[in-house]
Amino acid sequence: MLHRPALALRLALALILTPLAASATGDVTDFMLDNGMQVVVIEDHRAPAVTHMVWYRVGAADEPPGQSGIAHFLEHLMFKATETMGSGEFTELVKANGGFTNAFTSWDYTGYFQRIAADRLGLMMQMEADRMRNLRFDPVEVATERSVILEERAERFDSSAGGLFTEQTRAALFLNHPYGIPVIGWRHEMEELSLEDAQAFYDTWYHPNNAILIVAGDVTPDEVLALAQEHYGPIPASDGLPPRLRPLEPPHIADRRVVYEDARVANPYVTVQMLAPVREPGDQAEAAALVYLAEMLGGGQTSLFARRLQIEEERALYAAAFYDPTSLDPSSFSMVNVPVPGVSLDEAEADLWRMVDTFLAEGIDPAQFERIRFRIEAGEIYEQDDTAGVAQAYGAELTSGLTLSDIEGWTETLLSVTPDDVMAAARRLFDDPSTVTGHLIRPVTGPDSQNVEIGQ
Amino acid sequence: MIARIAATLAALCFAFPALATIEIEEVTSPGGVEAWLVEDHSIPFVALEFWFLGGSALDAPEARGATYLMTGLLEEGAADMDAQAFAAAREGLAASFSFDASRDVVSIGARMLTQNRDAAADLLRAALVEPRFDPDAIERVRGQVLSLLERNARDPGTIARTTFNDMAYGDHPYATPQEGTPESVAALTRDDILAAHRAALTRDRVVVGAAGDITAAELGALIDHILGDLPAEAPPRPGPVTSGLAGGVTVVDFPSPQSVAYFGHAGIDRDDPDFFAAFVLNEVLGGSGFQSRLMQEVRVARGLTYGIGSFLSLADLSPAVLGQFSSSNELVAEAIDVVRAQWADLAQNGITEAELEAAKRYMTGEYPLRFDGNGTIASILASMQSDDMPVDYITNRNSYIEAVTLDDVRRVAARLLDPAALHFVVVGQPQGLSPGN
Numbered sequence: 001m002l003h004r005p006a007l008a009l010r011l012a013l014a015l016i017l018t019p020l021a022a023s024a025t026g027d028v029t030d031f032m033l034d035n036g037m038q039v040v041v042i043e044d045h046r047a048p049a050v051t052h053m054v055w056y057r058v059g060a061a062d063e064p065p066g067q068s069g070i071a072h073f074l075e076h077l078m079f080k081a082t083e084t085m086g087s088g089e090f091t092e093l094v095k096a097n098g099g100f101t102n103a104f105t106s107w108d109y110t111g112y113f114q115r116i117a118a119d120r121l122g123l124m125m126q127m128e129a130d131r132m133r134n135l136r137f138d139p140v141e142v143a144t145e146r147s148v149i150l151e152e153r154a155e156r157f158d159s160s161a162g163g164l165f166t167e168q169t170r171a172a173l174f175l176n177h178p179y180g181i182p183v184i185g186w187r188h189e190m191e192e193l194s195l196e197d198a199q200a201f202y203d204t205w206y207h208p209n210n211a212i213l214i215v216a217g218d219v220t221p222d223e224v225l226a227l228a229q230e231h232y233g234p235i236p237a238s239d240g241l242p243p244r245l246r247p248l249e250p251p252h253i254a255d256r257r258v259v260y261e262d263a264r265v266a267n268p269y270v271t272v273q274m275l276a277p278v279r280e281p282g283d284q285a286e287a288a289a290l291v292y293l294a295e296m297l298g299g300g301q302t303s304l305f306a307r308r309l310q311i312e313e314e315r316a317l318y319a320a321a322f323y324d325p326t327s328l329d330p331s332s333f334s335m336v337n338v339p340v341p342g343v344s345l346d347e348a349e350a351d352l353w354r355m356v357d358t359f360l361a362e363g364i365d366p367a368q369f370e371r372i373r374f375r376i377e378a379g380e381i382y383e384q385d386d387t388a389g390v391a392q393a394y395g396a397e398l399t400s401g402l403t404l405s406d407i408e409g410w411t412e413t414l415l416s417v418t419p420d421d422v423m424a425a426a427r428r429l430f431d432d433p434s435t436v437t438g439h440l441i442r443p444v445t446g447p448d449s450q451n452v453e454i455g456q
Numbered sequence: 457m458i459a460r461i462a463a464t465l466a467a468l469c470f471a472f473p474a475l476a477t478i479e480i481e482e483v484t485s486p487g488g489v490e491a492w493l494v495e496d497h498s499i500p501f502v503a504l505e506f507w508f509l510g511g512s513a514l515d516a517p518e519a520r521g522a523t524y525l526m527t528g529l530l531e532e533g534a535a536d537m538d539a540q541a542f543a544a545a546r547e548g549l550a551a552s553f554s555f556d557a558s559r560d561v562v563s564i565g566a567r568m569l570t571q572n573r574d575a576a577a578d579l580l581r582a583a584l585v586e587p588r589f590d591p592d593a594i595e596r597v598r599g600q601v602l603s604l605l606e607r608n609a610r611d612p613g614t615i616a617r618t619t620f621n622d623m624a625y626g627d628h629p630y631a632t633p634q635e636g637t638p639e640s641v642a643a644l645t646r647d648d649i650l651a652a653h654r655a656a657l658t659r660d661r662v663v664v665g666a667a668g669d670i671t672a673a674e675l676g677a678l679i680d681h682i683l684g685d686l687p688a689e690a691p692p693r694p695g696p697v698t699s700g701l702a703g704g705v706t707v708v709d710f711p712s713p714q715s716v717a718y719f720g721h722a723g724i725d726r727d728d729p730d731f732f733a734a735f736v737l738n739e740v741l742g743g744s745g746f747q748s749r750l751m752q753e754v755r756v757a758r759g760l761t762y763g764i765g766s767f768l769s770l771a772d773l774s775p776a777v778l779g780q781f782s783s784s785n786e787l788v789a790e791a792i793d794v795v796r797a798q799w800a801d802l803a804q805n806g807i808t809e810a811e812l813e814a815a816k817r818y819m820t821g822e823y824p825l826r827f828d829g830n831g832t833i834a835s836i837l838a839s840m841q842s843d844d845m846p847v848d849y850i851t852n853r854n855s856y857i858e859a860v861t862l863d864d865v866r867r868v869a870a871r872l873l874d875p876a877a878l879h880f881v882v883v884g885q886p887q888g889l890s891p892g893n
Contacts, residue, residue, distance in 0.1 A: 046498065049825045079746070088756065091746045096814060098821010100744075115825055147759030154714045155762050155782045159612065263711060266607035301543035311539060314596065317603050340599060371547045378550030378569055384499045385829045 028394075029221040030404055033228060035237040036209030040394055040404070041224045042216035044387040050217035051388040052124045053113040054132070055395040057212070058205040060185075061107040061178040061329070062244055069149065069185015070201050072105040073193050076145050078112065079103075082134040087141060090127055097123065107179050108328045109399035115388065118218040125231035132206055133235055142195045150191065153184050161262035161440065169258050169438040173273050173332060176247045207238035212398050216391035246329055249275065252434030265442035267317065269338040270349045274433040276333035279325045279397075281406055287325040288413045289425035290333065294323035295372050296422065297359060298335060302368060304355055305337075315343050315351055326393075328400045333429060345439045356430055364419040376414050478827050480837065480847050483666075485676040487684050491664035492837040492847065493675055496830065500570040502668035503830035505838035506584075506683070508562040509661045510693055512634035513773060515652065520629070521636015522644055522652035525594075525601055527557040529649065530564075532593035534582035539593055542583070551576040553583065559634055560772045561842065562656045567831065570669045573678070581682045584657055589649050598641060605638050612710050612883040613780070616718035619708055620881045624699040630774055658690035659683055665837030668830040696773045698722060701879045705792070708883045715788040715884025719795065720778035721877040724868075726770050726843055732856045733864035734768060734872055739815040740807045740865075741798065741873075742766025742779050747814060749798045754781065760791040770843070777872065789888040796875055803873040806866030820854040 029041045060071045081087040094101040099116030114124045157163040167182050174180030185193070213232065215224045252275060279287040298305035298321030305319035318338040324331050335356075339348035383390060397407050483491045512523040531546075531553060532539040546553060549572050554565040564584065568576035608614040618633055625631035635641070662683060666675050699722050724734045742750035742765045750764045766779035783791045807815075827833050840849055882889065 046496070047824070047828050049828060088746060092814070095747055095818040096821075098818055098823075098825070100822060100825075117821065117825070144756070144759040148755055148762055151714075151759070151782070151784060151787075152762035154784055159712050159714045159716075159782070161610075264610045266610045267603050300547060302540060302547055307540060311596065314592075317600055338603075367544070367548075371544065375547060375550045381499060381501055381569060382567065385501075385503075385831065388828070 027221075028404070028408070031221075031225060033208065033233050035233065035235060037228070037232050037235075038212045038398070039224065039228050040212065040214045040398070041219065041221045042214070042387060042391055042394070043219065043221075044216060045218050048118045048218050049115065050118045050121050050215055050219055051113060051115050051391050052121060052128070053111055053214040053216075053391055053395055054128050055109050055111045055212040055214065055399050056205060057109060057210050057244070057399050058201075059106050059108045059110055059399075060181055060183040061246060062205070063178065063181070063201070064197075066189060067193060067197050067201075068181045069183075069190040070193055070197050071110055072183055072185065073146065073149055073190070074198050074201050075103050075105045075110050075112075076149060077137065077142065077198055078131055078135065080141050080145070081136045081138060082131050083136055084130060084134065085127070087138070090131065093123070093127060099124075105183055106396075107181075107183060109395065111395055113391075121215065121219060121223075122227050122231070125227050129231040129235060132208065132211070132232075135202060135206075137195045137199055139195055142198065146190070146193060149184070150187070153187060153190065157182070157184060158187070161260075161264040161442075164262065165258075165260045165438060165440045168260055169271060169273060169436055172256050172258050172438075173275070173436045175249060175252070177249050177329060178246065179329065204240075204242065207241060208232055208235045209237040210241055212395060214391045214395055216387045244328070249330065255434055256436045258436065258438040259441065260438070261441050261443055263443055265440055267338050268345055268439070268441045269336060270345045270352070270440075271334060271336045271438040272349070272352055273332045273334040273436045273438075274429070275330045276323060276429060278327045278329075278331045278400070279402060279406065279410070281402055284325075284406060284410060284413045285417075285421070286425055286428075288410075288417050289421040290323050290429065291325055291414060292369070292372055292417055292422045293426050293429070294321045294333065296364065296368060297321040297355065299372075302371070304359055305335075305352075308355060308358070309337065309351055315340060316348070319352070319355075326396050326400050326402070345441065349437060349439075360423075360426060360430065364422060366419065369419050369422075373415060373417075376411065380411055478833070478850055480850070481672050482847055483672045483675050483679075485679040487659075487680040489659055489662060489664060489679050489683055490841075491666055491675060491679055492841060493665075493670070493672055494667040494830075494833050494837065495671065496667065497669050499830070500669050501830070502568055502570070502573065502666060502670040503834040504564075504566045504568070504678075505665040505834045506564040506566075507663050507665075507838040507842050508564075508657050509560065509663070509772075509842055510656055510690060511558050511560040511562055513559050513629040513694055514655050514691070515629055515632075515636075516648075517627070517629075518640075519644060519648040519652070520632045520640040521601065521634070522648045523562065523656050524557045524635050525597060525641065525644055526589075526649045526652040526656065527555050527562055528597045528601065529589055529593055530555045530583045530587050532597060533588040533590050534579075535586045535588075537582070538588070538590065542579070545579055546576075549576045549579065551579065553580060555583075557634055557656075559630060563838070565831070565835070573670075577678050577681055581685075584682065585685045587653065589646055589653075591646065594646060594649065598644070601635055601641050602638060605633075605635055605641065608633070608635070609638075612712055612714075612716040613718070613782075615708055615710065616716045616780070616881045616883045619706065619883070620701070620718050620720070620879070623706065623879075623881075624701040625697055625774070626700055628697040628773070629694055630697055630771070654687060655691050658687045660688060661690045663838050663841035665834040665839075665841070667833035667837070694773065699774060699776065701877075703875070703877045703879055705880045705882060705889055707886060707889060708881065709885060710883045712884050713784060714782050715785050715882050715886045716780065716782045717788060717792060717795075717880050717882045718778070718780050719792075719878060719880040720766075720769075720776050721874055721879060723768055723770075723775035723777045724872055725775050730864065730868045730871070733860045733868040736812065736815050736819065736857065736860045737802070737807065737865050737869050737872065738766055738768050738777070739819060740811045741802060743815070744818075747818075749802070750779065750781075750795060753794050753798055754791050758790070758794065760787045760794070764791075764795075785885050786887045788882060788884065788886045792880055792882075792889070795880075796878065799873050799878055800875040802869045803875060804870075806862065806869045809862060812860070812862055812865060816857055816860070819857050823854060 309316035764781035
C-alpha cells in the first residue's frame with residue numbers, strides 16, 4: 001500500500017538479526033555537497049538499476065505540540081504540485097520511466113525513494129530537488145489528502161485492536177519524550193492539521209543541509225557526485241535549521257499497566273516494555289550485547305521463550321523478545337507472550353519474568369551463543385543480495401545520528417560481544433526496571449457475524 | 457523545468473534500457489527433475505525454490521486444512537531430530553527455510569551458504585522426506601493454526617475474502633480457506649497429515665528455480681539428493697470451477713469504524729490469447745499505484761479510502777478479477793458507486809490512447825528491475841514454470857505487452873468487465889447501502 005509510515009518497517013528491522021553494515025558487493029563512498037547535503041553511494045553493478053533515496057532528518061518526534069501527524073501528512077503532500085509540476089506528476093513521471101516511488105515516515109526521519117533504471121537517475125534527482133523547495137500547497141488538495149490520512153488511520157489503527165493497543169502502550173512508555181506520539185497522529189489533532197501547518201513544517205525542515213542522499217545500485221561515485229552537484233548543489237542551505245529539541249525522559253520510577261479491551265481481539269496477549277539504550281556514536285557495545293540478549297531470550301525457535309514456554313511447557317502459542325538498536329533517542333526492549341487458551345494473562349506475564357529469572361540464573365548456553373554469532377557473520381553474506389535494504393539501513397542509521405564509521409564497525413562490534421557482555425547487559429537492563437505492562441483482552445463474548453444480502 | 461521534463465518524457469518511447477542480462481540454464485537432474493538456474497557466483501550462497509503444484513486444493517473434503525497443517529509440521533522434527541534439534545541445526549548452519557501452502561502450491565524456499573551447502577541440503581532433505589509428525593508437534597502446530605483461524609474470524613479483510621470464496625465456490629476446495637475451518641482442523645488426524653504429505657510432495661509435480669553460487673551439475677546432484685526419495689507420482693488434482701456468484705452486495709455485520717469491501721467476478725486464464733490485453737487493462741483499472749482509475753477516482757479525487765487496487769487472480773482452477781479497499785462506514789456506499797461506475801465505463805468505452813501508452817511504458821520499464829536478487833530470481837523462475845511458460849518468456853514478455861492495441865483492450869474490457877456480475881462483500885457497518893445499490 002502506498003505512502004505508509006515506516007511503523008511496520010521498524011518492527012521488521014527489530015526482528016531481523018542480520019547486522020546492517022557496508023555491502024561487500026560494492027564500495028560505499030560518501031561526500032558532502034557545499035550546501036551541507038550528505039551523499040552516500042553504495043555500488044552494486046549486478047543489474048542496471050538504482051535506488052535513489054532522500055532522507056530528511058525530521059520525523060514525528062520533531063512535530064510542534066498539538067500537530068501530531070504533520071510529518072506524515074507532509075509526506076503525502078510531497079506528491080502534489082510544485083511550481084513546475086502538476087499534482088501527481090511526480091509519480092506519473094516515475095511510472096512513465098518504468099520506475100516505482102514511495103515514501104515513509106518514522107519518529108526520527110522522513111524518506112522518499114525511487115527504484116528505477118540506472119540511466120534515469122538524473123531525472124529522479126531533478127524532480128526530487130524540485131520538490132525539496134518548490135512545493136505548492138492547494139487548499140482543496142490539502143483537505144482531500146487529510147481525508148486520506150484519516151482513512152489510513154482508520155484502516156491501520158482504529159480498525160485494529162492490536163494497532164490501538166500498541167499505540168496506547170507506547171504512549172504509556174514515554175512519559176515526556178515525543179516517541180510516545182503515534183507517527184500517524186492522534187485523530188483529534190489530525191483533523192485540525194492545516195495548510196499553514198504543513199507549509200511551516202516544510203519551510204522549517206526541508207533543506208539540503210537537513211537531507212541525506214543515498215544512491216545504491218549500478219552507478220559510480222563520480223556519476224552520482226556530478227548529478228548531485230547539478231541538481232541538489234544549487235539549492236541554498238538554510239541558516240535557520242532548528243536543533244532537534246527532544247524533551248528528555250525523566251527517570252522512570254513507577255511501573256505502569258495498560259489494559260485494553262476490544263471485542264475484535266482473537267488471541268489475548270501480554271507485553272512488557274522498558275526503555276533501553278541504543279547504538280551511540282562511537283559507543284555501540286551495549287547495544288550489540290542487547291541484540292544478543294533479545295535473540296537468546298526470544299529471537300527464534302531455539303530461544304529460551306520458545307523452547308520452554310512454547311515447546312516444553314506448552315503454555316504459550318507464541319513468545320518473543322524484541323530490541324531495535326537504531327534510534328536517535330532511547331529505544332525499548334520488549335517481550336510478548338500469547339498464552340495458550342486456559343492460561344490467563346496474569347500467568348502469562350509471570351511466565352515472562354520467570355524466564356528472565358531463569359536466564360539470569362542459568363546464564364548463557366555456549367552453543368546457542370555460537371549459533372547467533374555465526375548467523376550474524378552469515379548475515380554479512382546474505383545482505384549483499386539486497387542493496388536496497390542496505391540503503392534503507394544506512395538511511396535509518398545516519399538519521400539516528402550514527403556516523404559512517406559507526407555503521408561500518410557495527411558488525412565487528414557485534415562479533416566481538418562475549419557471553420559475559422551479554423550477562424552484564426542483561427543485569428543492567430533487568431536490575432529493577434520500570435516497566436509498562438500491557439494486557440490486550442477481549443470481553444467475554446465476541447462479536448457475532450451476520451450475513452445480509454443486499455440486492456443482486 | 458517544465459520544458460525539460462516534457463522533453464524527457466517524449467524521449468521515453470525508444471529509450472528503455474536493455475533488459476538485465478538474465479541467462480537461464482535449463483537443468484535436468486540425473487533423476488529427471490527439471491529446474492531453471494540463473495548462475496551468479498558473486499555472492500557465496502544459493503537461493504532455491506521448490507514449488508509442488510497442487511496445494512491445499514488437494515485436501516480431501518473431510519480433511520480441509522490437512523495440507524496446510526502438514527506443511528507447517530515439516531520443520532517440527534525430521535529423521536532423528538525433534539523440533540528443537542532441527543531448529544538448532546538450521547540456525548547453526550545459518551540456512552533459512554520457508555514452508556508455505558496456498559490453494560495451488562506448496563512452496564519450499566531455501567537459502568544456503570556455499571560453505572556448508574551439503575549439510576544444509578541434508579537438513580532440507582530430512583524435512584521433506586522424513587518428517588516425523590510427532591504427536592506433540594501436531595498438537596502444538598494445530599493450536600497455532602486454530603489461533604490463526606480465530607484471528608482470521610475477527611479480521612474484516614479475511615472475513616470478506618472468505619465470505620466471497622464461500623459464496624462463489626460451493627463444494628469445491630476453493631470455497632474453504634487453505635488453513636481449513638476450526639471444525640475441520642480440530643478433527644484432523646495424524647493419518648490425514650500423512651496422506652496430505654504423500655499427495656502434496658511428489659517428484660512429478662515439482663518445479664525448481666535456483667539462483668546464485670551453484671553450477672548446473674552441482675544443482676542437479678543437489679536436487680536429486682533433496683527430492684530423490686519422494687514418491688514419483690501424485691494423485692489427480694480437482695477440476696476447474698466457475699464462480700457461482702451473481703452481482704450484488706453482501707454485508708457482513710462487524711463492529712468497526714471502517715468497512716472492508718472485497719469485490720470481483722470471473723476472470724481470464726493466463727493462456728488465453730487475450731491475456732496480455734487484460735493485463736494492460738487491469739493496470740489501468742486498478743493496477744500498481746496512483747495512476748489507476750480506481751486510485752484516482754476513489755482516493756485522489758474524493759479521499760474515500762487510503763488505498764484501492766484490483767488484480768487478475770490466476771488461481772489455477774478459477775481465474776478471477778478481484779479488488780479490495782477500506783472506507784469509513786459512512787463513505788463506503790459512495791466508494792462502491794465509484795467503483796461500479798469505473799467498471800461500467802471501461803466495459804463500455806475501453807481505455808484512452810494516453811492510458812494505454814502510460815501503462816505500457818510502466819509495465820515494460822519496471823520488468824527488468826524485478827530481477828534484483830537471488831531470492832527474487834529463484835521465485836520468478838519457479839513461478840514461470842508453474843504457469844507453464846517457455847524459458848524465453850523473459851526475453852519476449854515486453855514485446856507481448858507492446859503488441860497490445862487499443863482495440864484489443866476495448867474488446868477485452870467489453871468481454872471481461874461485467875458491472876452486472878460484480879459482487880461486493882462488505883464487512884463492517886456500512887451506512888446507506890440499500891437494495892439496488
